[in-house]
Amino acid sequence: MDDTVATERDFTSRWHTPPNFRIAAELIPFKRAFPDAGHVLDVVRKDPETRIAILGGADPAVRTARSAAFRAAPLDEIATWPFRLVHFNLSRFYDGLLCDFQDQIMIPWRTFLSSQGFTWQRCAPTLFLSTHGSSSTYHADNSHGLVWQIEGTKTFHSYREPDRVVSVDAAIRSEITAEHPPPHEATDRQSIRLRPGDLAWSHILTPHWVSSESDLAMSVTISHGGLCHQGSYALREAALRQRWDTHPDEPWLTDLRNTRY
Numbered sequence: 582m583d584d585t586v587a588t589e590r591d592f593t594s595r596w597h598t599p600p601n602f603r604i605a606a607e608l609i610p611f612k613r614a615f616p617d618a619g620h621v622l623d624v625v626r627k628d629p630e631t632r633i634a635i636l637g638g639a640d641p642a643v644r645t646a647r648s649a650a651f652r653a654a655p656l657d658e659i660a661t662w663p664f665r666l667v668h669f670n671l672s673r674f675y676d677g678l679l680c681d682f683q684d685q686i687m688i689p690w691r692t693f694l695s696s697q698g699f700t701w702q703r704c705a706p707t708l709f710l711s712t713h714g715s716s717s718t719y720h721a722d723n724s725h726g727l728v729w730q731i732e733g734t735k736t737f738h739s740y741r742e743p744d745r746v747v748s749v750d751a752a753i754r755s756e757i758t759a760e761h762p763p764p765h766e767a768t769d770r771q772s773i774r775l776r777p778g779d780l781a782w783s784h785i786l787t788p789h790w791v792s793s794e795s796d797l798a799m800s801v802t803i804s805h806g807g808l809c810h811q812g813s814y815a816l817r818e819a820a821l822r823q824r825w826d827t828h829p830d831e832p833w834l835t836d837l838r839n840t841r842y
């Protein structure tokens with residue numbers, strides 16, 4: 582499946598129900614400008630809020646040694662290690678590495694959403710860097726995501742009909758999270774291959790996983806919590822909020838305290 586949302590009308594009609602979709606570059610108004618992945622890796626790896634997972638079949642002692650050396654080892658060497666790096670708080674770099682990010686990306690994107698009748702409670706970017714052969718976990722997020730592939734190639738996997746595979750309740754309770762997806766029919770899977778400059782929409786509370794297919798792949802996902810179009814939530818977000826009505830201790834833990842999901 583490779584349908585692409587290319588018009589504002591398509592976007593405002595497709596955003597509130599799965600499946601995910603590719604977005605035509607010309608629809609998104611922000612200038613795709615970002616420092617190169619090697620430089621980003623070199624700066625971000627030293628930040629204490631950076632999360633790094635060393636992957637691969639190397640023995641545990643090797644993975645432990647690589648984890649310890651990650652912040653100081655030569656970049657060329659790190660690029661040969663299977664790893665994934667995530668940073669949920671890019672505002673830490675707004676006065677340096679990402680000094681243009683607000684003006685060039687976030688403000689135009691928020692302006693676009695507003696102009697199309699959207700409102701939201703949270704809107705924040707997350708950085709993902711990974712190497713060939715590495716993969717994200719299998720999970721679902723409490724937010725809609727605009728996925729922007731910046732450098733290298735990744736494939737964003739999800740299901741064509743997530744309602745047939747995972748109930749909203751199971752996704753809300755995070756029961757599905759695992760290192761790898763469960764066995765499934767290839768025909769049920771929706772895989773969107775993302776090359777530099779490509780964009781995709783990740784629907785709230787739908788299971789997904791991402792595989793990296795280049796030496797160094799970098800993407801940013803802008804996540805949106807409480808996204809509404811003309812006053813209406815997507816169905817899966819409405820289910821989440823109904824759950825919070827009956828479990829009022831949970832929003833604090835899963836949404837309001839953590840800007841990252």
Ligand SMILES: [Fe+2]
Pocket residue numbers: 720721722789
């Ligand atoms: Fe995700």
